[in-house]
Amino acid sequence: MANPSIELHDILVKRDGRVILNLPSLTFEKHEHWAILGANGSGKTTLLQMILGYLWPTRGTVRVLGHTLGSYDVRELRKQIGFVSMAMTERFLASDTAETIVATGRTAAAGSYLPLSAEDCERASTLLEGLAMTHLAGHLYRTLSQGERQKVMIARALHARPELLVLDEPCTGLDFPSRESLLEMIEGIATAAGAPQVLYVTHYPNELFPSLTNVLLLKEGRMVAAGEKYIALTEENLSETFSLPIHLTWEDGVPNARRKKAANAFD
Numbered sequence: 027m028a029n030p031s032i033e034l035h036d037i038l039v040k041r042d043g044r045v046i047l048n049l050p051s052l053t054f055e056k057h058e059h060w061a062i063l064g065a066n067g068s069g070k071t072t073l074l075q076m077i078l079g080y081l082w083p084t085r086g087t088v089r090v091l092g093h094t095l096g097s098y099d100v101r102e103l104r105k106q107i108g109f110v111s112m113a114m115t116e117r118f119l120a121s122d123t124a125e126t127i128v129a130t131g132r133t134a135a136a137g138s139y140l141p142l143s144a145e146d147c148e149r150a151s152t153l154l155e156g157l158a159m160t161h162l163a164g165h166l167y168r169t170l171s172q173g174e175r176q177k178v179m180i181a182r183a184l185h186a187r188p189e190l191l192v193l194d195e196p197c198t199g200l201d202f203p204s205r206e207s208l209l210e211m212i213e214g215i216a217t218a219a220g221a222p223q224v225l226y227v228t229h230y231p232n233e234l235f236p237s238l239t240n241v242l243l244l245k246e247g248r249m250v251a252a253g254e255k256y257i258a259l260t261e262e263n264l265s266e267t268f269s270l271p272i273h274l275t276w277e278d279g280v281p282n283a284r285r286k287k288a289a290n291a292f293d
């Protein structure tokens with residue numbers, strides 16, 4: 027039965043007279059984990075900002091978790107959404123420990139420091155344990171690697187048991203092992219009992235971990251394709267999205283996209 031978490035109706039976002047997002051009506055169902063994939067400037071961040079109620083469309087309506095944006099308190103809505111982006115990581119005090127940062131996730135507000143309750147601290151240690159990060163609990167945030175910081179931010183985003191977990195390019199700047207480790211952790215979260223719905227934003231098709239079920243492909247603010255991943259993520263759609271001839275194979279539910287070799291003049 028249909029149980030949508032996000033409904034976009036005929037969206038147009040214009041800034042400085044320029045169209046930066048122009049989408050047809052789209053529905054994300056609660057049981058689906060979505061990837062939002064596109065090149066730099068394709069409109070991914072604009073779309074996320076709209077879903078999180080930070081930006082209003084010039085035209086169209088947005089419904090998130092059953093509430094129409096514009097007629098509901100977005101601060102209440104954001105309590106049900108775990109949001110992790112690189113920009114957020116700078117808002118935390120470098121002198122805090124990983125455990126403290128996770129413990130402050132109760133309100134789901136970035137950089138918010140309410141007095142911590144015993145429950146907050148207990149929840150933080152449960153999360154760190156569940157995500158195999160107990161060894162980082164007492165480490166100062168500033169001493170953590172980029173990959174570890176991202177993991178801490180994701181643990182923090184889970185504190186309030188969100189219905190929706192939005193991850194904005196979490197692998198940016200990570201080396202290969204850190205990226206693999208982070209993706210493995212996210213896959214674990216997405217497949218756990220009672221998991222939040224995941225919205226994963228990336229530039230890289232090869233980051234699509236197995237439990238992602240659906241994909242939205244964006245190019246220059248418009249939709250190239252959207253739907254179940256094996257249907258939407260084709261060589262043709264990917265090539266169109268990135269303006270690059272792409273060869274695509276699949277392994278265990280994970281796409282492997284490679285640039286097609288140009289014909290060699292000496293062949």
Ligand SMILES: Nc1ncnc2c1ncn2[C@@H]1O[C@H](COP(=O)(O)OP(=O)(O)OP(=O)(O)O)[C@@H](O)[C@H]1O
Nearest residue numbers: 041042046064065066067068069070071072073229
């Ligand atoms: N407030 C604004 N005023 C004017 N143009 C804007 C504004 N915000 C975004 N844009 C433009 O809209 C386009 C889409 O930007 P957006 O940040 O959503 O893309 P993106 O897919 O998230 O890119 P990236 O992967 O580089 O983060 C870009 O060309 C950007 O310059």
